[in-house]
Amino acid sequence: MTTIVLLLVCGLSHAQNCASLIAEDKTIKDINILRMHPTTLVVRGNYSYALTLQNETKGVVAKVISKAGELLNRDDEVIFMDVNQVRKSYRFVETGNNSNNGGTPISENILQLDLDAAKWLASTSIVTIYIKNNVENQMRKFTVIENRQQELKQMAVCFVEKLNPDFVNDVKVDADVKSMALTSPSTDIAESPSSSNNATKTASPNTDGEVKDLQAQLQSTKQQLRIEIEEEKKKATENKIENPRRNQRLQKRCHRPEKCFCTRSARGKTKSQQEIEEARKALAKAIEDAKAKADNELEQINLNVQEARQKASAAIETAKLESAKEVAATRESAAKEVQAVKEKMDNGKIRIYR
Structure with missing residues (x-):
């Protein structure tokens, strides 16, 4: 009874694990559309390779995703080698999709597999993969670490089930790979991680795998830096174009209020000068009329008042008024002088009456 319970629990756990690996599962026109979530095979420095199994109208395929790694071209090959040194080769059958995500180049393409390939991946552990560029006749070798082997196998098991x-x-x-020519040291570039306990021999017996790994990482880093430099140059060019426009807009904003302020100041100054001139003329005429009629002391006092007003007007005229406050101050001074003269006049009236 206990054994049955354990089997049921294990089966339920396995089903739940498989459910988390499946991205899509449906049947359309007698085709079981089944797609798995990608699983990472290799991570080296700033580049990585991932793979997902799919069943579509074209049959069983595998989508390979290269991030900052090799471009995946039509007719290039991926060779899988398992723990038993069995090698199987599959080709890319599409032109590939190349894009850029945040400065990281991404290349995707489809490997044509079959049902037997999926079953083989589910029954073994893949320890090494080769990516063969048939255009440049070069090949890169990557060791798959143990936990990545298990993840790939688990995905294949769930896919087949x-x-x-x-x-x-x-x-x-x-x-089936029948020839060992694929590891020719004159054309292939082998690559394996220096930190892996499962590292295998490189393509050439005279070539240090760790050095090759570092060289590949250096090339990948250079490629990434070139992309980032181009993006920075592009941003700098855009800023050079945008900054003069921005400065022109700021200058226009700054000049508008200054121009309006100067115009208002000029108008105010002209108006004040006109008022002063009119007042001066009116006072001058009034004084002349008053002098002609001055027959007694009271009239003389009135003349003095008029002369005081004329002096005040002259002081206002000579003053260079820059603002309304200065005009008000001058007028206030003139008013005080007039008040003083009036007080004298009032005192004079009192003496005359006495």
Whole structure:
């Protein structure tokens, strides 16, 4: 009874794990559309490779995703090697999709597999993968660490268990690698992690794998730096174009209020000068009229008052008024002088009456 319970628990746990790995599962026109979430195979420095198994109208395929790594071209190959040194090769069948995400170049392409390939991946552990560029006749070698091996195998197991073979357009692929020429030291570039306990021999017996790994990382870093430098140059060019426009807008904003202020000041000054001139003329005429009629002391006092007003007006005229406050101050001074003269006049009236 206990054994049955344990089997049920293990089965339930396995089903739950598989459910978390499946991205899409549906049937359309007698095809079981099944897509798994990507699993990472290799991480080296700032670049990585991931893979996801899929069943589509084209049959069983694998999407390979390269981040800051190799460009994945049509007819290039990925060679998987398992713990038993069995190698199987599969080709990219599309032109590939190349993009850029935050400065990181991303290349994606589809490997044509078949149902037997999926079953093989589910039954073994992949310890090494090779990415072969058939255009440049070069090949890179990557060691898959143990936990990545388990993740790839688990994804393949769930894929095979979930896939309905009656709804698969199985395209048979001859994947067996019969020749060891793929590791020719004159054309291939081998790469393996220096920190991995599962590191294998490189393509050339005279080539240090760790040095090759560092060289590959250096090239990848250079490529990343070139992309970042180009982006910075582009931003600098855009700023050079934008800054003069921004300065012109700021200058216009700054000049507008200054221009308005100067115009208002000029108008106010002209108006004040006109008022002073009119007042001066009126006072001058009044004084002349008053002098002609001055027959007694009271009239003389009135003349003195008028003369005081004329002096006040002259002081106002000579003053260079810059603001309304100065005009008000001058007028206040003139008013005080007039008041003083009036007081004298009042005192004079009192003496006359006495």
